[in-house]
Amino acid sequence: MLVHTPAHSQMAGTLSYTSEHALPPGTLVRVPLGQRELLGVVWEQQPISDDTPPMDPSKLRPVAAVLDALAPLSVHWRTLIHFAASYYQRSAGEVALAALPPQLRDISSLQLARKLKKKAKSQLKAQAAPATDATPPQDIPELVALTPEQTRAIGQFDDNPGPFLLFGATGSGKTEVFMRCAADVLASSDSSQVLVMVPEINLTPQLEERFKARFCAQYGLEAVVSMHSGLTPAQRLASWLAAHSGNARIVLGTRMAVFASMPHLALIVVDEEHDPSYKSQDGARYSARDLAVYRGKLEGAKVLLGSATPSLESWYHSRPAAEGGRYMRLEMPSRVGANAILPLVRRVDMNHQPKGSVISPPLLDAIGQRITRGEQSMVFLNRRGYAPVLSCADCDWKSNCPHCSAFRVFHKIDRTLRCHHCGFTERVPRACPDCGSLDIAPVGRGTERLEEQLALLLSSMSRPDGSAVRIARIDADTTKLKGSLESQLAQVHSGEVDVLVGTQMIAKGHDFRRITLVAAINPDGALFSSDFRSPERLFGLLMQAAGRAGRDASNTSRSEMWVQTFHPTHPLYETLKQHDYPAFAASQLVERQQAGMPPFSFQALVRADARTQEAAQAFLNSASSACDGLAELAPWREHITLYPAVPMSIQRVANVERAQMLLESPSRAALQRFLNAWQPTLHAMRSQPQCKGLLRWAIDVDPLLI
Structure with a gap:
């Protein structure tokens, strides 16, 4: 039996219990452990070595309850859990139980049976209901015409086993390829299922909307479900049950979805496969992208990784098979549309700009030109808050966190000093806590301060209709409330916003049709980091941010990516200007090989x-x-x-x-x-x-x- 035990615990293995009836492996049960009753998974019996002391049957405790309303978890799912626990050096119980929906840990067998019965009745009722004019067959959306590059990529996907790396420029139509491949897989069998993974929760709504519009008219309203931590416990349980029963044909989710119980899995899509969010940093520190590749091989499912800036590991694995490559590379270097070209990259040498300027005069002028034409701009700064630190000019006091070796960030909107690591928050002091000086001031800038400064700089400008310029900010602080991100994105898509300010939340994955200028403020910090992966992350982030510009092929004005830097001749910016990811990857891999770094170690x-x-x-x-x-x-x-x-x-x-x-x-x-x-x-x-x-x-x- 597997129960949730941490890796550093001495009880990290399987535990033994008694049962009146034989229980097949994969059965979910409730078992006592100490004074608690936990959810457990019946596991294969472990081999007993000669030096293992005999077990005293009188000391074994009985299984408290069996969740027999659910089909046992498949052997493929259990093999995946065993591999993940072994490879990432965690206990199998910790991985297995963390992969199950939280509400399943508290629900009784009777409650579960009632929930499943109610669900089955509602499905029968929906199937028996006569068709209405609201959902006629012609509601299936008309497919868009494919580009030659998309057609070639789909053909290679159909003709080869994979795994595949879809290397496509931003705006090249990778999502359409994902949906076409998913449609082919679903059409090949009445029970086949597709898993589509995205790196962050905020990318799920727009993708879910597109998949539902494409597939629900054909496969039913419950054919597409989501799995991520932003759902309520009841929603997570409902999605998991739909996937486990096979009713959900398409599951969209974040990294946790790689462990979804899908008995008829035939395709796994990993969108933005380069994103570090796929690597868990808490508990079992697994890589969902790598587990997706393993799961595809385990279950005979095709795996399609997609990115405009692939991770160097995936890029290395997609080299030609004659050189030892394990993935097949599918390339789509062009954007969709005759006028859709990649943005022109402009570098602003901040050494020649007025001292202390946040937005250089040339960039400010370019943003102003976009506003007068009714176009949108996006200003990207990967640091939230008003300023990263508050400092005293007299005694050099700084807003250190008393509980962490980090500074508390100044948030002007609520006048607080907030630690982004432990959450400790205090009101901003009226005077320096050390010397009493009133001369305390913010040092550096975050998105909150950038928004304020842009509003001041653009206050004299107006939109084409004469109204005031509208600036919006999207970061972790402005999207805390449920539904706030969706409403803010809707304002951007509708054209209500002229300048969008934000962190990396807005720099990847979003399809902003009206944005024609993207600006990166002060990205130099990652150029000289001690982390050998920093150049890779910076290049990917800047290319992804640049990809938000010029996605509407009907807009004839040339889109631009502006980079404000004190090191304009750095090789990273040279390759960024050419949008030449292969050249950047080649140079980085040479350095990695010379230093003996991954993927060469x-x-x-x-x-x-x-x-x-x-x-x-x-x-x-x-x-x-x-x-x-x-x-x-x-x-x-x-x-x-x-x-x-x-x-x-x-x-x-x-x-x-x-x-x-x-x-x-x-x-x-x-x-x-x-x-x-x-x-x-x-x-x-x-x-x-x-x-x-x-x-x-x-x-x-x-x-x-x-």
């Missing part, structure tokens, strides 16, 4: 949280030192490089000190075997005197943030 991080930084690092260094004397690690030790423990980039969060240790190997298999054999040592180290104060530890395989 494989990495894992061991992270430790403790009450003191000394205890966190002592745990990691002690575990590292113990490796050399263990015979079970000897076969793999020579293939592994263990680096010394260091504090994390933000070493203290919510009064918890954090440290990490990097492991690197040229062999994925050697790294996995080493980690598996090392687990008992990590468990044993918790009881060492020098590790007193250790709270928890975790392994992160294939980490994105180092």
Whole structure:
């Protein structure tokens, strides 16, 4: 039996219970554990070794209830869970139970049976109801004409097994290819299912709307469902049940949807496959993109990864098969429409602009020209709040968070200092807390301050109809309320907004038809980061942001991407100007190979949280030192490089000190075997005197943030 137990717990394996009736693997049950009653999954019996002590039947507790109204979870689903738990070094129970809807953990077998019965009745009633004029057969939308590039990509998809990497420019019609491929798969069988994954919740509504418009008229109103954490528990359960029963033919979701129970899965689409949001940073730190590829191979389903800026790992895997490539690359380099061309990239050398200027005069003039023509502009700054720090000019006090090694961000709209790591919030002080000076001022800028400054700079301008210029801001602060993001996007699409200000939330995935100018403010910070993936992330983000401009082919004015930088001759900006992702990827892969970085090596991080930084690092260094004397690690030790423990980039969060240790190997298999054999040592180290104060530890395989 699997129940939810954390990886660092000594109860991380399967647990044994008694049952009056034989239960097939995959059956959902409720079982007692201590004073609680938990949801569990019946699992295959584990092999018993010779040194395992005999089990006392009198000490086994009985299964409390069986959720027999549900069909058992399939062998493919259980294999996926087992692989994910093994590869990412977590307990299978933790992965399995986290993949199930939360409401399923609290519902009784009787309540579940009633819910399913009610659902079945409503479906029969809908099927028996006579057709109405509201949903006639002709409501199926007329298909748009495909470009030659789209036709070629779909033909290659139909004729080959995959996996596929659809490398298409922004605006090249990748979503239409996804829908055509999905339609072919659904038409091939009466029961086949399609999983479509997006990186963020805010991209789900517009995609769901398009898929429902295309498929619900043919397959029914419940053929398309969503799965993401933004749904209510009842909605998540309803979507999961629809997928598990096979009634949902298309499931749209974020990374958690990769574990959806879909018994007839035939196609997995991973949109914006490069996005780091597909890699979980909490709990089981899995990569949904990589698990999608594994699941496709496991279940015989085709896998289609799509991006205008693929991850370097996927790009490397899609090299020609003769060179060792594992994916088939489908290319669509052109935008849809005769007049639809990629935006012209303009670099503004901020060294030659007025000192302290936020928006350079040439960029301000370009935005003004768009406003007078009735076009829209988008200004992108990947930092929310008014200013990243509040500072005293007299004593150099700064708005540090008392619980984290980070600054509290100044939010002017509610006059608060807010830590974006632990959530600690205070009102802005009237005077400096240290010296009492009234001269405290914001340093730097976020989207809130940028919005304010743009409003001031554009106050003398007017729209073509004579009304005032309208500026909107979309970031995590303005989209907290349910439905706020949808209403704000609707205003942008309808043309009510002239200038859109926001973070990376608006820089990818959205189809803004009226935007003809995109500007990136101060992107230089990522050029000199210690993280070797920063150039890749910056280039992808800028190209995705540029792709929001000029998507309407009927607009004859040339769209533009403006980049304000102090390093205009940097090679990254040179390749961005040419929209030449292959050249950028080639140069980055050469650097990665020379430095022995992924995808030419494989990495894992061991992270430790403790009450003191000394205890966190002592745990990691002690575990590292113990490796050399263990015979079970000897076969793999020579293939592994263990680096010394260091504090994390933000070493203290919510009064918890954090440290990490990097492991690197040229062999994925050697790294996995080493980690598996090392687990008992990590468990044993918790009881060492020098590790007193250790709270928890975790392994992160294939980490994105180092």
